[in-house]
Amino acid sequence: xxxxxxxxxxxxxxxxxxxxxxxxxxxxxxxxxxxxxxxxxxxxxxxxxxxxxxxxxxxxxxxxxxxxxxxxxxxxxxxxxxxxxxxxxxxxxxxxxxxxxxxxxxxxxxxxxxxxxxxxxxxxxxxxxxxxxxxxxxxxxxxxxxxxxxxxxxxxx
Amino acid sequence: xxxxxxxxxxxxxxxxxxxxxxxxxxxxxxxxxxxxxxxxxxxxxxxxxxxxxxxxxxxxxxxxxxxxxxxxxxxxxxxxxxxxxxxxxxxxxxxxxxxxxxxxxxxxxxxxxxxxxxxxxxxxxxxxxxxxxxxxxxxxxxxxxxxxxxxxxxxxx
Amino acid sequence: xxxxxxxxxxxxxxxxxxxxxxxxxxxxxxxxxxxxxxxxxxxxxxxxxxxxxxxxxxxxxxxxxxxxxxxxxxxxx
Amino acid sequence: xxxxxxxxxxxxxxxxxxxxxxxxxxxxxxxxxxxxxxxxxxxxxxxxxxxxxxxxxxxxxxxxxxxxxxxxxxxxx
Numbered sequence: 001x002x003x004x005x006x007x008x009x010x011x012x013x014x015x016x017x018x019x020x021x022x023x024x025x026x027x028x029x030x031x032x033x034x035x036x037x038x039x040x041x042x043x044x045x046x047x048x049x050x051x052x053x054x055x056x057x058x059x060x061x062x063x064x065x066x067x068x069x070x071x072x073x074x075x076x077x078x079x080x081x082x083x084x085x086x087x088x089x090x091x092x093x094x095x096x097x098x099x100x101x102x103x104x105x106x107x108x109x110x111x112x113x114x115x116x117x118x119x120x121x122x123x124x125x126x127x128x129x130x131x132x133x134x135x136x137x138x139x140x141x142x143x144x145x146x147x148x149x150x151x152x153x154x155x156x157x
Numbered sequence: 158x159x160x161x162x163x164x165x166x167x168x169x170x171x172x173x174x175x176x177x178x179x180x181x182x183x184x185x186x187x188x189x190x191x192x193x194x195x196x197x198x199x200x201x202x203x204x205x206x207x208x209x210x211x212x213x214x215x216x217x218x219x220x221x222x223x224x225x226x227x228x229x230x231x232x233x234x235x236x237x238x239x240x241x242x243x244x245x246x247x248x249x250x251x252x253x254x255x256x257x258x259x260x261x262x263x264x265x266x267x268x269x270x271x272x273x274x275x276x277x278x279x280x281x282x283x284x285x286x287x288x289x290x291x292x293x294x295x296x297x298x299x300x301x302x303x304x305x306x307x308x309x310x311x312x313x314x
Numbered sequence: 315x316x317x318x319x320x321x322x323x324x325x326x327x328x329x330x331x332x333x334x335x336x337x338x339x340x341x342x343x344x345x346x347x348x349x350x351x352x353x354x355x356x357x358x359x360x361x362x363x364x365x366x367x368x369x370x371x372x373x374x375x376x377x378x379x380x381x382x383x384x385x386x387x388x389x390x391x
Numbered sequence: 392x393x394x395x396x397x398x399x400x401x402x403x404x405x406x407x408x409x410x411x412x413x414x415x416x417x418x419x420x421x422x423x424x425x426x427x428x429x430x431x432x433x434x435x436x437x438x439x440x441x442x443x444x445x446x447x448x449x450x451x452x453x454x455x456x457x458x459x460x461x462x463x464x465x466x467x468x
Contacts, residue, residue, distance in 0.1 A: 016173050019191065025246050028195030031188070031267075034176065035468050038185030038258060051467070052399055054460055057444035058467075082467060089182050094468050101195060103271060110188075111264050114468055120446070122460070123467025124399035135400040137464025192391050208390070209322055211383055214367035215390075239390060251391050271391055277369070279383070280390025281322035292323040294387025 005079040006062035008055045008123075013081045013092045021079040022099035031106035033114055035094040037087050047128045051084040051093060054122035058082065061121040065113055069098070073109045076100045080113065082123055093125075162236040163219035165212045165280075170238045170249045178236040179256035188263035190271055192251040194244050204285045208241040208250060211279035215239065218278040222270055226255070230266045233257045237270065239280055250282075316376055318345065319383040324361060328353045343372040345382055361386045393453055395422065396460040401438060405430045420449040422459055438463045 005021050019032055037049050066078045082094045096113050100106040117123075126135050162178050176189055194206050223235045239251045253270050257263040274280075283292050318333040325331050328349075335345060342363045349355055363370050364383040376382055395410040402408050405426075412422060419440045426432055440447050441460040453459055 014173070015176055015189070016171070019172055023193065023247050025196040027247075028193055028198075030191040030193060031264075032172070032191065033260065033263070034187040034189065035260070036180065036185055036187060036256075039182040040258075041185075053467070054396065054398055054441075054444075054462065057441060057460065060444050090180050090184075099193075101197075103190065103192070103268075106190070107188075107264055107268050111260075114260060117468045118465070120465075121467050122398065122441070122462045122465055124463065125466045126399070135403075135463065136466040137400070138466070210390070211319065211321055211364075211367075211385065214364060214383065217367050274391045275388070277388075278390050279321065279364070279385045279388055281386065282389045283322070292326075292386065293389040294323070295389070 005077075006059045006066075007081040008053050008058055009081060009083055010085040011083070013083055013095045015092070015095055018079050018081050018095040018097045022077040022097045024077060024099055026075075026101060027077070027099035028101055029103035029106040030097055030099045031103070031110040032098075033094075033096045033110050034092045035114075037089050037091050037093060039089045041127075044129060046089065047130065048089070049087045049093070049128065050126040051082070051087065052124050052126070053082065053084050058121050058123055062117075064120070065116045068116065069109050069113060072112070073100060073105045076105060076109045078109070078113060080117070082117075082121075084123070162234075163216045163223075164238040165210045165215055166238060166240055167242040168240070170240050170252045172249070172252055175236050175238050175252040175254045179234040179254045181234060181256055183232075183258060184234070184256035185258055186260035186263040187254055187256045188260070188267040189255075190251075190253040190267050191249045192271075194246050194248050194250060196246045198284075201286060203246065204287065205246070206244045206250070206285065207283040208239070208244065209281050209283070210239065210241050215278050215280055219274075221277070222273045225273065226266050226270060229269070230257060230262045233262060233266045235266070235270060237274070239274075239278075241280070315378060316340075316345065317381045318349070319381060320355075321383070321385060323357045323386050324355060324384055327355050327357055337376075338378045340376050341372065342370055342374050342376060342382065345376055346372070346384075349384075357386050358384060392455055393417075393422065394458045395426070396458060397432075398460070398462060400434045400463045401432060401461055404432050404434055414453075415455045417453050418449065419447055419451050419453060419459065422453055423449070423461075426461075434463050435461060 062080045069076050077099045079097045098106050098110040219237045234256045236254045255263050255267040316335045320328050362385040365380050393412045397405050439462045442457050
């Protein structure tokens with residue numbers, strides 16, 4: 001548990017490695033999530049993806065998500081590695097590992113982490129298709145962001 | 158997807174290997190669950206565990222669980238490896254990998270598989286403590302078993 | 315001939331993993347009764363039964379050549 | 392001096408990743424207005440802002456030495 005549990009890397013991610021970071025004698029369950037590059041989205045064929053991150057802030061936001069997880073599941077341990085750069089179909093873009101004493105919490109916390117990554121961690125993907133490219137992003141996801149900002153202790157206006 | 162996706166082994170399990178078996182171009186999510194040997198259960202210290210399986214039937218039951226998963230989540234792919242023999246603290250006893258096009262189903266199906274393993278797959282663990290040993294087993298889990306039997310097409314009596 | 319398999323605690327209670335029994339047209343229940351008489355097996359009461367690797371009920375029929383497995387409460391995962 | 396960072400689509404629109412601006416006691420909103428004037432940046436309207444790697448609101452104050460990042464809708468994971 002001494003090593004860096006939150007990483008942004010331009011190298012392929014080792015699931016074994018991320019999992020190892022959360023393995024502890026007191027845990028009986030490790031839930032791992034791997035986000036992979038899918039070829040088809042709503043019928044459109046992706047050729048490759050390119051991920052970009054605001055690295056230092058992304059790592060800070062991973063730590064912020066860990067604080068939220070510890071509030072909800074005090075016994076959980078968390079590690080996240082997100083890859084950036086050009087990814088091919090089936091490459092792992094993100095690996096999330098959560099360990100807990102019992103399994104229910106491992107699944108729940110892992111899913112929570114994935115949702116929060118999509119809300120507050122400054123990482124972007126660009127899709128490459130046959131007929132063009134686009135940076136993907138969901139404006140709706142600014143609503144949870146507002147909540148994240150308010151958590152910093154500022155008043156609503 | 159050609160290799161054996163359901164295995165009982167007396168060797169350490171490779172998470173990477175089980176994950177690889179379900180990786181597909183059409184999937185964007187892989188949820189993996191790793192059941193590890195926990196040191197403390199209700200305050201009691203486990204020294205080691207021993208797992209035993211009725212191997213051919215266990216593999217058949219894994220395939221039965223896969224059929225159930227395909228009914229509920231037609232796009233899911235599943236791989237399970239369960240280890241038997243003597244395991245030390247933090248060793249992985251079971252690794253379940255589920256891939257799906259989108260993430261929600263991967264988490265749900267994975268959790269479903271783990272619950273079904275605990276209900277219908279003939280595998281037993283023996284706990285070793287300072288002051289003795291015991292085969293663990295929950296009689297309550299015979300209720301879901303009854304349901305499993307009925308599924309075979311027989312009438313309730 | 316019927317092959318009977320015992321696992322985990324049941325195997326420890328019997329002292330053997332595999333037993334061969336005679337008889338045809340017997341129910342699972344009758345096999346259990348014979349095992350209790352010959353080996354006692356206190357854990358048999360709470361065990362499930364399988365014929366040829368499929369779960370069955372006590373009233374199901376065991377045929378010669380079948381493998382009957384008795385499965386104490388499981389604890390995999 | 393204020394350091395401004397632009398990412399993804401915003402970076403493509405501006406043609407640069409990093410910009411330096413003058414001024415003190417300015418709000419995030421005033422920084423955005425200057426960027427729109429000088430670079431247009433149609434994606435700025437839907438972007439979030441961070442000062443020194445923490446999310447902030449438009450009325451928050453930017454001090455000299457701060458790094459202000461504009462973050463278009465994210466899509467990690």
